[in-house]
Amino acid sequence: MVAPPDNDVLRASALHFQHHDGSPALQGVSLGVREGEVLAVTGPRGSGKTSLLRCLAGLDRPQRGEVWFDGVAVHTLGTLARARLRRHRFGWIDPVPVLVPELTVWENAALPLMLRGTGRRRARRAALEWLERLDVDGRARSRPHELRHSERQRVCIARALTVVPSVLFADEPTAPLHRAESAQVLRTLTAAARSHGVTVVLACAGPRRAGLADRTVTLLDGRRVRTLHLPPVAGPAGPAEGAEPAGSAGTEGRPACSLSA
Numbered sequence: 001m002v003a004p005p006d007n008d009v010l011r012a013s014a015l016h017f018q019h020h021d022g023s024p025a026l027q028g029v030s031l032g033v034r035e036g037e038v039l040a041v042t043g044p045r046g047s048g049k050t051s052l053l054r055c056l057a058g059l060d061r062p063q064r065g066e067v068w069f070d071g072v073a074v075h076t077l078g079t080l081a082r083a084r085l086r087r088h089r090f091g092w093i094d095p096v097p098v099l100v101p102e103l104t105v106w107e108n109a110a111l112p113l114m115l116r117g118t119g120r121r122r123a124r125r126a127a128l129e130w131l132e133r134l135d136v137d138g139r140a141r142s143r144p145h146e147l148r149h150s151e152r153q154r155v156c157i158a159r160a161l162t163v164v165p166s167v168l169f170a171d172e173p174t175a176p177l178h179r180a181e182s183a184q185v186l187r188t189l190t191a192a193a194r195s196h197g198v199t200v201v202l203a204c205a206g207p208r209r210a211g212l213a214d215r216t217v218t219l220l221d222g223r224r225v226r227t228l229h230l231p232p233v234a235g236p237a238g239p240a241e242g243a244e245p246a247g248s249a250g251t252e253g254r255p256a257c258s259l260s261a
């Protein structure tokens with residue numbers, strides 16, 4: 001199998017994914033992500049953002065379509081190979097902060113580095129640097145239960161950045177934060193990614209939070225659309241009414257979506 005001839009570090013073509021219970025999540029999504037780019041994936045709830053990120057990150061396997069990362073056909077890899085790829089090349093941030101309760105904050109942030117084989121002292125130094133950038137270094141010796149919810153999320157973000165992944169997948173990373181804090185954390189995240197050449201795929205519900213991205217891709221009912229008019233409920237087969245289908249991955253580079261209800 002030969003990688004598609006383009007410059008994208010990450011590429012998906014015609015992804016189809018449905019959940020075990022048959023719920024359709026992605027229906028032919030194609031996109032490319034350039035190295036070092038911050039790409040926002042927006043769309044209303046249930047539009048397929050999480051499913052897309054999970055397929056791109058190798059957490060889920062699409063039933064049809066392809067995912068390529070840096071010349072590797074991710075969709076053909078087995079479970080262990082995908083886990084290895086994620087451990088060494090990818091970072092992931094969930095909307096809900098999940099930390100290991102028995103470990104301190106810095107140990108949590110250093111964990112992915114140590115799993116990659118970095119020594120404890122070096123991993124600690126790197127973790128503390130990122131905790132400082134996320135403004136939670138004062139909590140380094142605390143346990144997660146002693147932190148506020150929003151502080152725990154900052155620790156999760158620091159943990160994802162500590163390894164300086166090739167691609168960081170951030171699924172609504174500022175969902176637990178209030179607006180001012182959310183804007184500041186997103187700025188920190190995107191600035192850190194840019195300064196370290198990390199490619200970011202960022203799922204966010206609306207265009208407001210996508211403002212810091214280089215480019216925006218919009219989903220509706222598991223499909224890419226150019227412009228989003230929240231439609232009357234779509235039928236199961238055809239494209240949603242009001243959604244203008246986006247072209248293939250080759251039509252990227254347009255301005256961010258407009259969102260009108």
Ligand SMILES: Nc1ncnc2c1ncn2[C@@H]1O[C@H](COP(=O)(O)OP(=O)(O)OP(=O)(O)O)[C@@H](O)[C@H]1O
Nearest residue numbers: 019021023024025044045046047048049050051052
């Ligand atoms: N674990 C699951 N089992 C079955 N169906 C699911 C599951 N997770 C999501 N779905 C369905 O898959 C579709 C896409 O969901 P997905 O979570 O990818 O969308 P989303 O845009 O990330 O939404 P949200 O903003 O609510 O997280 C929706 O119809 C959703 O109901």
